Amino acid sequence: MPTVLVVDDQVLIRAGLVSLLNAAPGLTVVGEACDGDEAVRLAGTTAPDVVLMDLRMPGTDGITAMERILARAEDGAPRILVLTTFDLDEYVYNALRAGACGFLLKETPPERLVAAIHTVASGDMLFAPTVTRRLIEAYHPGPVPPRTIAPEWDTVTGRERDVLRLVATGATNTDVARQLFISEATVKTHLNRAMAKLGLSTRAQVVVFAYETALVTPGGPTVLP
Known part of the structure; x- marks a missing residue:
C-alpha cells in the first residue's frame, strides 16, 4: 500500500488532498507539509513512497525541497509527483x-490523481516522453559538453551512450532492444x-541530460538512423 506525503502551502488545497487520498483505497497519507523545509523534515521521518509536491511555495520552494529529499534518501528514495497550477x-x-517522476495540474480529476500516485509508486513515469521533450525544447539553456556537465562522461561506454540517446528520444526498452539488436x-x-x-x-533526468549535452537536439530524429 503506497504511502504519501502531501506538500502544499495552501491550507484548503492541502486539506482536500489529504482527505481525498485517505479515502482512496490502497493509499495512506503519512504526513502533510506546508512548505519545503517541513517537506524535507517529514520525508526523512516518514519515508513515504510518493511525495505529492507543490512547486511554488514561499520560503523553500518545491524544487529545492525535492533536491534535498532525494539527496538525503540513502535507500528507497521516494517518487516525486509534482502538482502544479501551470502546464509548461x-x-x-x-x-x-531535479528528479520528478511526473507532473499533474491541480485541476486534475480526483480519480486520475489517485491513479497517478499508484503509477509513480510502481516505478513508472507519469508523462509521455514527448511531453518531456517539449519541455526541454522550450526551456533548455543550450548544449554544453557532456564532460562539463558530468565529468564521469568519459566512463560511459559507446553502447551505453547509444542506449541513453534512444531512451532520451522516448524509446521504450523494447524499442531500444529492437533497434540495437540486443535483449531488453x-x-x-x-x-x-x-x-x-x-x-x-x-528517465526524465536522462532526457534532460541528453538535451543539455546535445546527445539529442530539439527537432531532431526520434530514433537513431
Whole structure:
C-alpha cells in the first residue's frame, strides 16, 4: 500500500488532498507539509513512497525541497509527483532536472490523481516522453559538453551512450532492444550502469541530460538512423 506525503502551502488545497487520498483505497497519507523545509523534515521521518509536491511555495520552494529529499534518501528514495497550477513552464523543467517522476495540474480529476500516485509508486513515469521533450525544447539553456556537465562522461561506454540517446528520444526498452539488436535485459543493464555513472535517477533526468549535452537536439530524429 503506497504511502504519501502531501506538500502544499495552501491550507484548503492541502486539506482536500489529504482527505481525498485517505479515502482512496490502497493509499495512506503519512504526513502533510506546508512548505519545503517541513517537506524535507517529514520525508526523512516518514519515508513515504510518493511525495505529492507543490512547486511554488514561499520560503523553500518545491524544487529545492525535492533536491534535498532525494539527496538525503540513502535507500528507497521516494517518487516525486509534482502538482502544479501551470502546464509548461520553467518550474516544471527544473522539476524534471531535479528528479520528478511526473507532473499533474491541480485541476486534475480526483480519480486520475489517485491513479497517478499508484503509477509513480510502481516505478513508472507519469508523462509521455514527448511531453518531456517539449519541455526541454522550450526551456533548455543550450548544449554544453557532456564532460562539463558530468565529468564521469568519459566512463560511459559507446553502447551505453547509444542506449541513453534512444531512451532520451522516448524509446521504450523494447524499442531500444529492437533497434540495437540486443535483449531488453541488456538494455536495462546498459541504462542502469550509465545512469549510475552520471548520477541520474529517473528517465526524465536522462532526457534532460541528453538535451543539455546535445546527445539529442530539439527537432531532431526520434530514433537513431
